[in-house]
Structure formats: structure tokens, C-alpha cells
Amino acid sequence: MNPTASVLVLSLLGAPPASSQDPLCAKREPCRVVETLDAGKDAQGRSLQVKHLSLGWADADTSDEFVGRKFGPGGRKQEGSRAEGQCEAAEWWLVRPPQPAQLLLSVCNDGYGSAGVGEDSVTVADNRFTHEQNGGSRQRWSVSRTLQLSPLRQVIEGHRSTDGMDAEQKESGDYWDAEQLRGEVVRAAPECEPGQASLGERTLPYLPQVQVDKAYLEGGWKQAGLGACGFEAGNFLLGTQDDPKDAGLKALLVAPDTLLVEVRDNKWTGPSAKWLNDDHVELWLAPQPPQDLTGCGKPAAAQLPSQWGIRVVDGKVFPAFGAPKQTLQVERAELPGKQGYRMKLKLPTPFQAISVVYSDSDSGKKQERMLATSAVKFGRPETLNPVRVVPPAEATCGVKNGELAVVPGPVKKLEPDVAVLRME
Known part of the structure; x- marks a missing residue:
């Protein structure tokens, strides 16, 4: 060259x-x-x-x-x-x-x-x-x-x-x-004041609130399951899951004051003189988003949650932690083959944190398994599920093949020269 x-x-x-x-x-x-x-x-x-x-x-x-x-x-x-x-x-x-x-x-x-x-x-x-x-x-x-x-x-x-x-x-x-209606909030362990105990790092799964068809809300829930829209509990507060058929819990908010719960079990106990020893659902509600609370020391009185017990076999409601004066309205439907129950709960409002627990007692003498939608610590609002309100433009839930399925919102008309993703 x-x-x-x-x-x-x-x-x-x-x-x-x-x-x-x-x-x-x-x-x-x-x-x-x-x-x-x-x-x-x-x-x-x-x-x-x-x-x-x-x-x-x-x-x-x-x-x-x-x-x-x-x-x-x-x-x-x-x-x-x-x-x-x-x-x-x-x-x-x-x-x-x-x-x-x-x-x-x-x-x-x-x-x-x-x-x-x-x-x-x-x-x-x-x-x-x-x-x-x-x-x-x-x-x-x-x-x-x-x-x-x-x-x-x-x-x-x-x-x-x-x-x-x-x-x-x-x-x-x-x-x-938005496709799976699943998500979570992670909060790092805060710097607490001297002498204050910390809950440490918290992972808080969202419990979605999703719009459903009016017909499903009024009565269709008795026939069609929560399907892919229901949030499946995966936190064991007590015991372990030896057999997947032994106990299962799904929950879904379908309105600001309406919760659907689906409980499955292979053996049902109750009613007895002590509801804590019967198979029951525990509902926790709190007034503030759990991710906004520090987890340092004890929660203030205005932050404390309320708890109710709902016996599965008859739907009877028992006020528990916080001695709430408001009551819950409960409707029940038995699943085919006595495999479980679906319940529609009318909730007191407003609330910004919620968790659902299923307490399983095969013996009828004590709580043996507790399966929850979050890693609930008794009386601690910082450990409940945040509510994720899903706009209908993002997704709704509709019945498909006998159970709820996620229905994506309508596709927006976009100008070719305007970016789909907007950075904050």
C-alpha cells in the first residue's frame, strides 16, 4: 500500500x-x-x-x-x-x-x-x-x-x-x-431511632382491585372461579404445605368495598365453640398504605389494623384484633364436590391495606396451617398487602372457560411520531 x-x-x-x-x-x-x-x-x-x-x-x-x-x-x-x-x-x-x-x-x-x-x-x-x-x-x-x-x-x-x-x-x-395482574413493593430496612426495633426489609405483594362484569359481581361469582385474576396466597405464617391439595387460598378485590375469596381444602372442620380452632378466613384492613409506614417501633394508634375471622363452613363473622365495630357482610357458595367455598365479602371502607389469611385446622383442636396473601405479622399494618387499583383502560377480568381471565384494555390509537414510552 x-x-x-x-x-x-x-x-x-x-x-x-x-x-x-x-x-x-x-x-x-x-x-x-x-x-x-x-x-x-x-x-x-x-x-x-x-x-x-x-x-x-x-x-x-x-x-x-x-x-x-x-x-x-x-x-x-x-x-x-x-x-x-x-x-x-x-x-x-x-x-x-x-x-x-x-x-x-x-x-x-x-x-x-x-x-x-x-x-x-x-x-x-x-x-x-x-x-x-x-x-x-x-x-x-x-x-x-x-x-x-x-x-x-x-x-x-x-x-x-x-x-x-x-x-x-x-x-x-x-x-x-399488567398482563398477569401481579406485582410488589420492596422497602429497604430504614434507619430507626435508637431503641426502636425494625421490621427490616419488606416485600409487599400487591392485591389487585379489578373491574369485572356486572353479572359476575351480582351472582356469576357463585359459578365461575377466580382463575388467573385471583391472587394466590403463598406465605405460610404457620406450618407447611405437604400436599398441594390440602389447602389453597385466592383473593381478588372487585370493587372498593367488595372482596372475593376462594378457599380450597380436603377436610373441613367446624363449627365448634371456639372459632379459632375451626377452618376460617382472617381478614386484615388498615387505613394507610403499608409501603408508606417505616416499620420502626410500634405503629401509632391511627395506623393500627382491624381484624375479623370468618368461619368457612357457615360464614359467621367474629371481630378480632382491634375489636372492630363495623361488621362484614358474607355470601357463600360451595364449590363442586365440596372441594371448597367461594365467599363474597362486603367490606367497611375506606382502607388502603389488606391481607387475607386461611387458617386450616384438620384436627379441629388447633391452628395447624396459616396461608396468607402477605407475610402478615400480627397487629402490624406495615406487613399487609398494598392495594393496586387497575384502571379498566389497562385491564379488566371476564369469564372464560368457567373462570376469570385477564382482559387487556383497548389498544390506544397512537401518532407515529409520538413515543409509546414516555420517560418520567
Whole structure:
């Protein structure tokens, strides 16, 4: 190779990348397609792709007007620096012929915090697009969202924050899966006052409140089970589950004052002179969201929960912890084959925390198993389930094949140049 050619090659290697000829980059210099990712197929078997565009550098002070929609044709440069008050502009587009391309996400990364090391991470899988953004300084944070690409809707969202360094890190956050109607809140162990005991780190599963058909609410619940919509209890407060058929509990809020409970067992005990020794459901309600309480020391009087016992075999209600004066209205329906009972409970309102416990007593002489929707500690409102109110636009529940199933909300009509994901 002669010296002139060598210089030419080095010059080309050091040159900024040329703008892409892709239609998404038309009249938008600087712009290039960084990668094109396979995203599977839609319901009609048509291929889905996600294109990642690099759009150079923009002024961080003015970039907010573009984030959340397509970047304009000007105001950006090929080279830039965060140290000079600039941010890196990028977009991700869903390509799905014959429909027009849809903007999924637009960002301008200025480091996302004083540490200047924040990042955007995108993962594309079959019919899925996940974006995680992180930033901060000593206190780090991240936000993750997942889209279903066909039909196009957000299905998962999570937030996480970490405070501290190395082994002293304390993590809090929340997570919600709109397809499964499942999620949780995690609260790190707080710094309590001297002499105050701490409940430590708490993981609090959401108990969803979901709209159902009027016919189901009025009487259909007696015939159709809670299915995939019912929250299945998985916390053993007492004993263990040797046989999956021995005991089971599902719960679902279907209105602000209406709870459906489904209890299954292979042996029923009661009624007796002492309801605690009978098979029964325990209901806990508290006035404040449990994730808002510190878990330090004893709860204040205004934070204390109320507890009721409901004997399964006859539906009789017994006031318990807190001696609540309000009562519960109970309707019952026996499941086929005497495998269990479904109950509709009318609850006193308002409340912002709830937990449901099934106490199983095969002997009829003592509580042998206690299965709960959260890791309930007696009299501690900080350990109950937070309520997650699911908007009908996100999802409802309807009967399918004899039990409730999640029904996604209607697909929103979107402008192609407006991002589906909006960063906070």
C-alpha cells in the first residue's frame, strides 16, 4: 500500500459515520441506523423489526422538548460532550409493514444525574421491547418498562432505587405486570431511632382491585372461579404445605368495598365453640398504605389494623384484633364436590391495606396451617398487602372457560411520531 492510500484509510477510519439512507433518517442529519433487531411476528404472521437510530448530540437545556416524540430535523451535531452541556440523542422505531413505522422511545442521555454515568439499555425479544434507564449519583435509580409490540401496549413497569455503597446498599422499588395482574413493593430496612426495633426489609405483594362484569359481581361469582385474576396466597405464617391439595387460598378485590375469596381444602372442620380452632378466613384492613409506614417501633394508634375471622363452613363473622365495630357482610357458595367455598365479602371502607389469611385446622383442636396473601405479622399494618387499583383502560377480568381471565384494555390509537414510552 502506498503512503497516500494509507493516509486515506486512516482518515476514513477517523471520520464521523455517514448519515444513513434509511427513510427514518431522511432530512434528519446527523442520523444513522445503529442496529436493526428482529422482534418476531405479529398476530397475522408479519415480521416485526426494531430500528435503533443515533441522532448525534443536542443541547441538554432544550432537548426536553423532543424527548417523548420524534427529534426535529435540526439543532443537533455529529460530535458533542456531556461536559459541554450536551446529550446523546437516540430513537427506537417499530417497523411493521404495511403500517407506518411507530416511534417507541426517544431519549437524550446527559448522564442522568451528577455522576454522569447513566445509561439506556434496550432489549428486544419476540413481540417484546424492554427499555431500562438508570442514573443518579450515590443514590442510584433505574426505571424499566416493557412493551408488547402487537397489539402495542405497555405490559410491565418497574422502579428501583439503591442508597449506599457496596455492602451497605439498601434497595427499594416496585414492579407491576399488567398482563398477569401481579406485582410488589420492596422497602429497604430504614434507619430507626435508637431503641426502636425494625421490621427490616419488606416485600409487599400487591392485591389487585379489578373491574369485572356486572353479572359476575351480582351472582356469576357463585359459578365461575377466580382463575388467573385471583391472587394466590403463598406465605405460610404457620406450618407447611405437604400436599398441594390440602389447602389453597385466592383473593381478588372487585370493587372498593367488595372482596372475593376462594378457599380450597380436603377436610373441613367446624363449627365448634371456639372459632379459632375451626377452618376460617382472617381478614386484615388498615387505613394507610403499608409501603408508606417505616416499620420502626410500634405503629401509632391511627395506623393500627382491624381484624375479623370468618368461619368457612357457615360464614359467621367474629371481630378480632382491634375489636372492630363495623361488621362484614358474607355470601357463600360451595364449590363442586365440596372441594371448597367461594365467599363474597362486603367490606367497611375506606382502607388502603389488606391481607387475607386461611387458617386450616384438620384436627379441629388447633391452628395447624396459616396461608396468607402477605407475610402478615400480627397487629402490624406495615406487613399487609398494598392495594393496586387497575384502571379498566389497562385491564379488566371476564369469564372464560368457567373462570376469570385477564382482559387487556383497548389498544390506544397512537401518532407515529409520538413515543409509546414516555420517560418520567
